Amino acid sequence: xxxxxxxxxxxxxxxxxxxxxxxxxxxxxxxxxxxxxxxxxxxxxxxxxxxxxxxxxxxxxxxxxxxxxxxxxxxxxxxxxxxxxxxxxxxxxxxxxxxxxxxxxxxxxxxxxxxxxxxxxxxxxxxxxxxxxxxxxxxxxxxxxxxxxxxxxxxxxxxxxxxxxxxxxxxxxxxxxxxxxxxxxxxxxx
Amino acid sequence: xxxxxxxxxxxxxxxxxxxxxxxxxxxxxxxxxxxxxxxxxxxxxxxxxxxxxxxxxxxxxxxxxxxxxxxxxxxxxxxxxxxxxxxxxxxxxxxxxxxxxxxxxxxxxxxxxxxxxxxxxxxxxxxxxxxxxxxxxxxxxxxxxxxxxxxxxxxxxxxxxxxxxxxxxxxxxxxxxxxxxxxxxxxxxxxxxxxxxxxxxxxxxxxxxxxxxxxxxxxxxxxxxxxxxxxxxxxxxxxxxxxxxxxxxxxxxxxxxxxx
Numbered sequence: 308x309x310x311x312x313x314x315x316x317x318x319x320x321x322x323x324x325x326x327x328x329x330x331x332x333x334x335x336x337x338x339x340x341x342x343x344x345x346x347x348x349x350x351x352x353x354x355x356x357x358x359x360x361x362x363x364x365x366x367x368x369x370x371x372x373x374x375x376x377x378x379x380x381x382x383x384x385x386x387x388x389x390x391x392x393x394x395x396x397x398x399x400x401x402x403x404x405x406x407x408x409x410x411x412x413x414x415x416x417x418x419x420x421x422x423x424x425x426x427x428x429x430x431x432x433x434x435x436x437x438x439x440x441x442x443x444x445x446x447x448x449x450x451x452x453x454x455x456x457x458x459x460x461x462x463x464x465x466x467x468x469x470x471x472x473x474x475x476x477x478x479x480x481x482x483x484x485x486x487x488x489x490x491x492x493x494x495x496x497x
Numbered sequence: 498x499x500x501x502x503x504x505x506x507x508x509x510x511x512x513x514x515x516x517x518x519x520x521x522x523x524x525x526x527x528x529x530x531x532x533x534x535x536x537x538x539x540x541x542x543x544x545x546x547x548x549x550x551x552x553x554x555x556x557x558x559x560x561x562x563x564x565x566x567x568x569x570x571x572x573x574x575x576x577x578x579x580x581x582x583x584x585x586x587x588x589x590x591x592x593x594x595x596x597x598x599x600x601x602x603x604x605x606x607x608x609x610x611x612x613x614x615x616x617x618x619x620x621x622x623x624x625x626x627x628x629x630x631x632x633x634x635x636x637x638x639x640x641x642x643x644x645x646x647x648x649x650x651x652x653x654x655x656x657x658x659x660x661x662x663x664x665x666x667x668x669x670x671x672x673x674x675x676x677x678x679x680x681x682x683x684x685x686x687x688x689x690x691x692x693x694x695x696x697x698x699x700x701x702x703x704x705x706x707x708x709x710x711x712x713x714x715x716x717x718x719x720x721x722x723x724x725x726x727x728x729x730x731x732x733x734x735x736x737x738x739x740x741x742x743x744x745x746x747x748x749x750x751x752x753x754x755x756x757x
Contacts, residue, residue: 331561469641
């Protein structure tokens with residue numbers, strides 16, 4: 308996949324704008340998935356997908372073919388996500404608790420659920436969503452990349468511009484916070 | 498028998514530990530750790546309930562259709578795009594930007610200009626854009642140091658000499674940007690740069706090797722000031738200003754929020 312990406316990237320770098328279409332088509336779903344998990348709602352994730360490809364297109368001249376395009380794009384998507392969170396934070400906290408101390412539920416995506424998913428209790432879904440919302444943006448990003456995207460510590464360090472040890476520690480903090488929210492529910496519920 | 502720590506169990510779950518075989522052996526022999534690991538695994542597995550809405554195979558095409566009209570013409574790659582050359586050019590550009598930032602700070606005045614000064618205003622607008630790009634880069638680099646320090650594990654001693662070197666480098670530039678922001682009347686940016694300067698100074702003057710308690714104390718001081726968040730907010734604002742066109746031209750792509 309990477310070698311095919313490189314061929315398209317070279318065409319774009321040579322001035323062929325339409326070659327970028329192939330890259331958008333190949334990576335849009337991944338970018339959306341990462342963005343959704345970091346920002347927690349569909350509307351913002353859509354905005355980030357567009358912004359990521361716009362920024363990616365502008366910066367593609369500086370892309371070096373020995374890098375992994377997917378990781379490079381992921382880094383842009385994460386930056387866009389963190390920027391959006393930073394802009395929204397004063398008026399729209401990404402927290403599971405509102406100003407009155409009441410828990411609120413962030414959007415749980417509506418999908419056509421499989422039979423197994425239908426059986427999963429609404430409470431677990433809500434708790435997981437709330438627990439994810441209690442992570443700081445950097446913790447959430449590191450956790451999403453490691454847990455859901457299966458990215459290596461090296462890749463996460465590169466995306467977040469932190470050292471490997473700091474990346475591991477960030478993931479650990481995220482797991483600790485998730486456990487504090489989810490484990491009181493008991494193993495039976497999980 | 499020494500039990501596995503929570504951190505080691507998390508690393509084992511993700512196969513990030515240095516000696517996976519030793520952890521496996523321990524978990525076979527120790528029922529306490531095995532039980533703790535199972536509890537951890539159950540919790541982490543439960544996060545799969547955090548679903549992502551499906552996007553079908555045509556999604557990429559939809560994204561392309563939304564952005565294609567707004568993509569500028571791509572300049573063919575030129576000699577300066579090669580990494581080695583680029584580093585040297587970047588170093589020169591950075592030096593130039595710092596001088597530009599300094600000069601801009603010296604010559605700009607907060608009073609409004611009219612008539613024959615239009616040209617000067619346009620020039621100042623362009624210079625400001627250059628300054629915004631450089632300032633955005635400066636804030637990104639500062640943020641990187643702060644993230645590294647605030648997320649470092651304080652269970653072991655830490656050598657922060659490389660962060661200190663970078664903090665020293667950033668301090669000189671920070672002073673110039675702060676002065677430029679004060680002179681151009683941007684109080685919010687100036688205030689954050691002022692706080693950032695104090696934090697960078699503090700980092701630069703700490704002992705280069707910190708024990709766990711010293712590191713934790715420094716992390717608490719940084720976190721108490723909320724500087725990381727402030728830098729991120731100002732960074733976003735600066736990038737927003739940087740991307741804002743000087744005149745109205747091609748409209749920006751519609752966002753999902755605008756289209757719905």
